[in-house]
Amino acid sequence: MNHGDTLLQVKDLKTHILGRDGLRVTKAVDGVSFDLKRGETLGIIGESGSGKTMTALSIMRILPEAARVISGEILFNGENLLKKGDAEMRRLRGEQMSMILQDPMVSLDPLFTVGSQLAEPLKVHRRLSGAPLANRMTELMSAVSIPSPETRLKQYPHQMSGGMLQRIVGAIAISCDPQLLIADEPTTALDPTVQAQFLDLLETLRDSKHLSVIVVTHDFGVAARLCDRVMVMYAGRVVEMGPIREIFDHPRHPYTKALLASIPDATELGARRLRSIEGSPPDLAMLPPGCPFAPRCPSVLERCHREYPGEFRIASEHVASCWQVSAQ
Amino acid sequence: MTQYLLEADNLVKHFPVGRGGGFRQTNRPMIKAVDGVSFKLEAGTSLGLVGESGCGKTTTARLLLRLYDVTAGSIRFGGEEVQNATGKPLRAYRNQVQAVFQDPYSSLNPRMRVRDIVAEPLVAQGQMGRKELRDWVNELLSVVGLDANAAHRFPHEFSGGQRQRIAIARGLALRPRLVILDEPVSALDVSIRAQILNLLQDLQDKFNLSYVLIAHDLDVVAHMCDVIAVMYLGKIVEMGTADSISRAPAHPYTQALFSARLPARPDGRAARIKLSGEIPSPLNPPPGCHFHTRCPHVMARCRSAQPPLTTLPDGRIAACHLLGPA
Numbered sequence: 001m002n003h004g005d006t007l008l009q010v011k012d013l014k015t016h017i018l019g020r021d022g023l024r025v026t027k028a029v030d031g032v033s034f035d036l037k038r039g040e041t042l043g044i045i046g047e048s049g050s051g052k053t054m055t056a057l058s059i060m061r062i063l064p065e066a067a068r069v070i071s072g073e074i075l076f077n078g079e080n081l082l083k084k085g086d087a088e089m090r091r092l093r094g095e096q097m098s099m100i101l102q103d104p105m106v107s108l109d110p111l112f113t114v115g116s117q118l119a120e121p122l123k124v125h126r127r128l129s130g131a132p133l134a135n136r137m138t139e140l141m142s143a144v145s146i147p148s149p150e151t152r153l154k155q156y157p158h159q160m161s162g163g164m165l166q167r168i169v170g171a172i173a174i175s176c177d178p179q180l181l182i183a184d185e186p187t188t189a190l191d192p193t194v195q196a197q198f199l200d201l202l203e204t205l206r207d208s209k210h211l212s213v214i215v216v217t218h219d220f221g222v223a224a225r226l227c228d229r230v231m232v233m234y235a236g237r238v239v240e241m242g243p244i245r246e247i248f249d250h251p252r253h254p255y256t257k258a259l260l261a262s263i264p265d266a267t268e269l270g271a272r273r274l275r276s277i278e279g280s281p282p283d284l285a286m287l288p289p290g291c292p293f294a295p296r297c298p299s300v301l302e303r304c305h306r307e308y309p310g311e312f313r314i315a316s317e318h319v320a321s322c323w324q325v326s327a328q
Numbered sequence: 329m330t331q332y333l334l335e336a337d338n339l340v341k342h343f344p345v346g347r348g349g350g351f352r353q354t355n356r357p358m359i360k361a362v363d364g365v366s367f368k369l370e371a372g373t374s375l376g377l378v379g380e381s382g383c384g385k386t387t388t389a390r391l392l393l394r395l396y397d398v399t400a401g402s403i404r405f406g407g408e409e410v411q412n413a414t415g416k417p418l419r420a421y422r423n424q425v426q427a428v429f430q431d432p433y434s435s436l437n438p439r440m441r442v443r444d445i446v447a448e449p450l451v452a453q454g455q456m457g458r459k460e461l462r463d464w465v466n467e468l469l470s471v472v473g474l475d476a477n478a479a480h481r482f483p484h485e486f487s488g489g490q491r492q493r494i495a496i497a498r499g500l501a502l503r504p505r506l507v508i509l510d511e512p513v514s515a516l517d518v519s520i521r522a523q524i525l526n527l528l529q530d531l532q533d534k535f536n537l538s539y540v541l542i543a544h545d546l547d548v549v550a551h552m553c554d555v556i557a558v559m560y561l562g563k564i565v566e567m568g569t570a571d572s573i574s575r576a577p578a579h580p581y582t583q584a585l586f587s588a589r590l591p592a593r594p595d596g597r598a599a600r601i602k603l604s605g606e607i608p609s610p611l612n613p614p615p616g617c618h619f620h621t622r623c624p625h626v627m628a629r630c631r632s633a634q635p636p637l638t639t640l641p642d643g644r645i646a647a648c649h650l651l652g653p654a
């Protein structure tokens with residue numbers, strides 16, 4: 001089955017979180033659309049509450065109980081994941097699509113050896129056992145550069161460092177040669193040198209296994225290091241999307257511009273003050289009618305408070321949702 | 329001669345771990361969390377402590393706050409030795425040294441109103457009348473950029489950035505001269521970080537504050553600090569002006585640490601120095617230079633002799649056999 005260049009297509013995804021009283025509705029993801037090509041790495045950049053993680057969880061169909069996909073389509077190899085039954089999703093997850101979470105101490109079970117946790121997807125999806133299973137596990141451990149795998153496989157998570165555990169999580173994620181890998185803040189819990197090592201590893205795995213990758217991050221640096229394209233989210237919507245260099249060199253949405261300008265850069269010392277963004281992100285249950293960034297936007301127009309801007313195409317692959325952009 | 333506000337001389341903190349060592353505990357295994365750290369800080373300036381987890385930067389901060397007792401070494405504040413102070417002198421010292429921590433969700437008591445949180449250090453000190461206290465709290469709130477009506481509200485009503493402002497207001501309540509900032513922005517949203525960093529710099533100018541800043545984000549430290557000290561396994565391996573350290577790191581560890589920084593731009597991918605292996609346990613640091621097990625330039629001498637901190641031509645100090653006198 002081949003569906004051309006596109007592995008994943010998300011169309012107008014809306015994921016809302018219902019409050020316990022059923023009245024308060026948090027629009028965590030509110031009309032998100034994007035494509036992911038085979039072998040491509042897409043970064044989803046946003047602050048907490050921007051909907052970036054909810055988008056990822058919606059694709060994997062592992063949303064928390066209170067969250068529902070209200071509308072939209074998620075086409076994976078042309079098939080709508082939202083129409084799949086639980087059993088079929090279980091078959092896909094871990095085999096064709098897998099995920100790396102932020103904190104390996106949380107994503108690994110402290111009561112089982114890392115070996116048994118690495119073996120699980122191989123037993124379930126590939127029905128491996130005995131020598132072939134052992135060989136595959138050793139092969140995976142060396143793919144993520146963990147020395148003396150035989151000893152390590154018998155150890156428990158608490159016996160290893162965070163960087164090593166995250167590499168184990170990486171090994172589990174690629175164990176069944178998935179087509180799609182989603183990494184949600186994969187290096188936020190790691191030290192800088194270990195973070196750099198892990199990003200190197202992700203890059204190597206992606207290139208050697210021809211993976212399509214979605215990296216969810218709040219850090220433009222991670223995106224700059226790894227991604228071909230980025231999608232910037234704010235308050236549940238995509239505000240700007242484009243090739244990584246375009247976004248860095250010619251950001252068009254005021255939010256993207258302001259974020260990039262507010263990051264301290266050690267190579268440009270001497271600038272005493274940082275350009276800050278005033279205010280704070282909005283409450284997603286009480287969004288204003290117009291553009292959610294309008295209250296904080298330095299170049300706000302009167303129209304912004306009334307109507308949400310549509311998507312405006314700047315270049316073939318570069319789009320932004322902003323009235324300013326449309327006016328130019 | 330420069331009068332320093334803070335002088336740490338050969339600070340040592342060892343923590344006993346596990347069992348063993350016999351009845352007298354003379355040979356109990358020790359974690360050498362801080363192992364001979366010295367630095368000086370002028371009033372109104374900032375020192376950044378950087379290094380990976382376990383390097384001893386937070387322990388150093390806690391020694392300065394007198395939350396831990398030193399195993400050895402001295403802390404002089406305004407010329408007075410304070411490392412063993414008790415009673416009144418200790419209280420006087422603590423009034424002048426305050427802290428702002430990483431997570432404003434856990435550092436503020438959810439059951440207290442903002443005015444009580446900010447006023448608590450003043451109430452504890454007990455030298456202000458009610459009217460005077462209320463006026464000062466209101467002034468503090470406005471200094472950190474919060475509305476006066478914030479005083480009557482509870483922490484949960486505020487966002488992360490606003491909570492960090494409350495924590496900063498509390499830190500300033502006693503008019504300290506030194507504030508220890510332990511990862512003050514890493515728990516905050518990206519769009520909020522610049523606000524708080526700018527606020528900290530404004531307050532530094534306004535009150536002539538000194539900062540000891542701990543952060544894993546090297547760009548933040550280079551932006552905020554005059555001097556950077558790089559720590560590895562309980563020791564300072566390099567210390568110098570923020571400019572010299574971030575532009576031209578001299579010690580191989582500093583070079584590796586700064587080269588691991590994420591690129592500021594997609595094409596800004598600098599040649600990275602890859603470190604092999606993991607940070608050794610501080611329980612059993614390797615002999616010689618602690619960094620020799622991971623150093624790309626390791627020599628025979630590094631495995632046996634610990635390099636002393638030596639002053640380089642540009643005034644910075646570094647501990648490496650490559651840089652010392654041949």
